[in-house]
Amino acid sequence: MKQKSWVKTLFSFASRCKGKITISVICAIISVAGGIVPYFGVYKIICLFIDETPTLDKIIFWSIISIAGYLVQVLFYGISTTLSHISAYTILESIRLKIADKLMKAPLGTVLNEQIGNLKNIIVDRVEAIEIPLAHAIPELISNLLLPIGVFIFLCMIDWRMALASMITIPIAGIVLKRMMKTFSKQYDDYMKANNHINSVIVEYVEGIEVIKAFNQSTSSYEKFTKSVDSFKGYTLGWFRSTWKSLNFVGAVLPSTMLGTLPVGILLYLNGSLTPSEFTICLILSMGIVSPLMKFSIFVNDIKSMEYSVRDADMLLTLPELSIKKEPVSFKNYAIQLENVSFSYGRVDDTEEKMALSNVDISIPEGSFSALVGSSGGGKSTVARLIARFWDVNEGCIKIGGINIKDIPLNQLGNTITYVAQDNFLFNCSLMENIRLGKPKASDEEVFAAAKAACCDEFISKLEDGYNTNAGAAGKCLSGGEKQRISIARAILKDAPIVILDEATAFTDPENEHKIQKSIAALTKGKTLLVIAHRLSTIKDADQIIVMEKGNIVSNGKQGELLKSCPLYINMWNAHINSKSWTVSTKRKKEA
Numbered sequence: 317m318k319q320k321s322w323v324k325t326l327f328s329f330a331s332r333c334k335g336k337i338t339i340s341v342i343c344a345i346i347s348v349a350g351g352i353v354p355y356f357g358v359y360k361i362i363c364l365f366i367d368e369t370p371t372l373d374k375i376i377f378w379s380i381i382s383i384a385g386y387l388v389q390v391l392f393y394g395i396s397t398t399l400s401h402i403s404a405y406t407i408l409e410s411i412r413l414k415i416a417d418k419l420m421k422a423p424l425g426t427v428l429n430e431q432i433g434n435l436k437n438i439i440v441d442r443v444e445a446i447e448i449p450l451a452h453a454i455p456e457l458i459s460n461l462l463l464p465i466g467v468f469i470f471l472c473m474i475d476w477r478m479a480l481a482s483m484i485t486i487p488i489a490g491i492v493l494k495r496m497m498k499t500f501s502k503q504y505d506d507y508m509k510a511n512n513h514i515n516s517v518i519v520e521y522v523e524g525i526e527v528i529k530a531f532n533q534s535t536s537s538y539e540k541f542t543k544s545v546d547s548f549k550g551y552t553l554g555w556f557r558s559t560w561k562s563l564n565f566v567g568a569v570l571p572s573t574m575l576g577t578l579p580v581g582i583l584l585y586l587n588g589s590l591t592p593s594e595f596t597i598c599l600i601l602s603m604g605i606v607s608p609l610m611k612f613s614i615f616v617n618d619i620k621s622m623e624y625s626v627r628d629a630d631m632l633l634t635l636p637e638l639s640i641k642k643e644p645v646s647f648k649n650y651a652i653q654l655e656n657v658s659f660s661y662g663r664v665d666d667t668e669e670k671m672a673l674s675n676v677d678i679s680i681p682e683g684s685f686s687a688l689v690g691s692s693g694g695g696k697s698t699v700a701r702l703i704a705r706f707w708d709v710n711e712g713c714i715k716i717g718g719i720n721i722k723d724i725p726l727n728q729l730g731n732t733i734t735y736v737a738q739d740n741f742l743f744n745c746s747l748m749e750n751i752r753l754g755k756p757k758a759s760d761e762e763v764f765a766a767a768k769a770a771c772c773d774e775f776i777s778k779l780e781d782g783y784n785t786n787a788g789a790a791g792k793c794l795s796g797g798e799k800q801r802i803s804i805a806r807a808i809l810k811d812a813p814i815v816i817l818d819e820a821t822a823f824t825d826p827e828n829e830h831k832i833q834k835s836i837a838a839l840t841k842g843k844t845l846l847v848i849a850h851r852l853s854t855i856k857d858a859d860q861i862i863v864m865e866k867g868n869i870v871s872n873g874k875q876g877e878l879l880k881s882c883p884l885y886i887n888m889w890n891a892h893i894n895s896k897s898w899t900v901s902t903k904r905k906k907e908a
């Protein structure tokens with residue numbers, strides 16, 4: 317398939333600043349025109365001294381013209397740069413907003429499967445890397461390209477042979493540059509791969525620092541880190557070594573235009589076809605041709621980096637989206653129905669596609685309490701995630717109140733379901749705002765009431781800044797159970813008719829468990845409740861317990877029925893009872 321042009325992608329974000337970009341280009345052109353005027357002024361002054369009789373009036377006149385040209389150049393360059401910076405930041409903003417929007421519309425699972433380091437790298441660093449070339453490209457590319465062209469035309473008007481002579485170093489440097497550039501794309505590609513690798517290894521190192529410390533792996537012994545830092549250094553130095561000779565050669569030869577203009581100029585002067593003033597100005601002008609061209613070459617790297625950044629951003633922007641309906645639906649009830657649902661997370665490398673769920677039928681009546689239990693990897697979390705539409709099912713359908721969830725607008729579905737996960741993410745804002753996320757328009761009193769119902773009020777009040785304590789700072793001094801109660805308070809405030817609860821396996825000390833159970837009771841009163849259960853004692857009174865194994869429903873019923881008919885549940889229950897008695901007997905032995 318033909319790859320989409322990255323320039324097209326980039327400028328598709330420029331619709332909000334088309335006018336500014338156009339004015340920036342016009343100003344850059346005026347600035348270049350202004351930049352040529354001083355050359356012309358100096359030429360005229362030289363002519364006055366060599367060919368004519370210089371008068372103060374004429375010298376002042378051409379000096380003023382030169383200064384005016386220079387001022388025009390500076391002023392319009394400034395306007396062009398300002399506008400190009402505004403445009404660049406507008407484009408950056410558009411790209412970031414579009415990516416954020418895309419992450420909301422893409423299946424959550426796809427987003428979560430991306431490495432956080434990689435996402436952060438693209439949204440923050442890569443997109444930022446577009447700014448410098450983009451903001452500088454318009455004024456500087458135009459001036460660095462147009463100025464030499466303008467000077468060349470001016471040289472041609474004085475003497476075309478001198479104009480050609482001034483170009484002598486360009487083909488010589490060009491041949492060397494071309495040879496060097498042959499491998500540039502490949503080398504840049506490898507450089508970006510090495511860069512991405514070191515980025516992800518560093519993020520992994522920082523994220524996993526607790527484990528690394530626990531297993532006493534310092535930077536020197538954490539082999540992956542050391543290897544990737546070493547290989548990145550090796551790669552960049554190798555690339556530098558392979559190019560420095562060519563780069564130095566080009567840097568030395570390209571500006572030496574006098575290699576051409578001096579001998580040709582002397583010859584033309586000697587045979588009388590070039591006046592001394594023309595000779596002098598040609599020497600000056602020829603020097604003005606190459607220095608902008610050298611600056612132009614700096615952009616080659618910047619533009620390549622911009623291309624990579626845009627392609628990376630585009631990779632996120634082209635993630636598949638969930639089909640989204642806009643028309644809100646009206647629910648008759650909040651019963652949940654899974655009809656013949658099959659689902660696979662997809663292939664990992666060349667492995668055979670593994671079904672996480674196969675032909676699953678579940679019926680959860682409105683206002684009932686259902687529990688999913690079963691062996692690890694049985695598909696319990698998958699059922700919960702599919703109901704919340706983190707992914708779309710491969711086959712079958714999921715209905716709420718008889719309506720296929722694909723026909724429910726995503727924000728309406730979000731308002732209908734509260735999903736309380738095991739890991740309770742707190743945002744870097746006050747505890748008050750963290751709870752208020754459940755209902756952004758909630759009054760302070762409503763937040764306090766939810767916090768009380770979730771048994772958070774007591775420990776929050778003990779914090780120095782109470783509800784205004786920043787959750788980022790507080791997160792470090794809150795226990796796992798306290799964090800979970802804050803997210804339950806958030807869910808209580810949301811007051812959605814369906815609650816899906818991934819029961820935490822941790823935080824099982826009796827006091828905390830009692831408080832969490834109390835807060836869960838407040839959250840789930842009168843709701844359609846689905847619990848992914850890890851402790852069977854908490855779900856023994858459920859209206860139905862759904863037992864899952866290897867992506868299938870093994871059995872379904874009340875605890876009493878399952879204890880008579882379902883061997884897997886009986887085993888699980890016995891294991892649960894044994895673990896309880898084991899805990900009790902161990903405690904007793906310790907106390908004795």
Ligand SMILES: Nc1ncnc2c1ncn2[C@@H]1O[C@H](COP(=O)(O)OP(=O)(O)OP(=O)(O)O)[C@@H](O)[C@H]1O
Nearest residue numbers: 425429661672690691692693694695696697698699
């Ligand atoms: N994000 C994912 N990508 C690929 N495969 C996954 C993903 N999440 C789960 N799976 C696979 O899908 C199957 C069902 O997993 P699921 O998490 O639903 O099981 P579970 O019953 O909730 O297990 P547990 O009790 O251990 O949490 C497992 O084989 C698992 O390896």
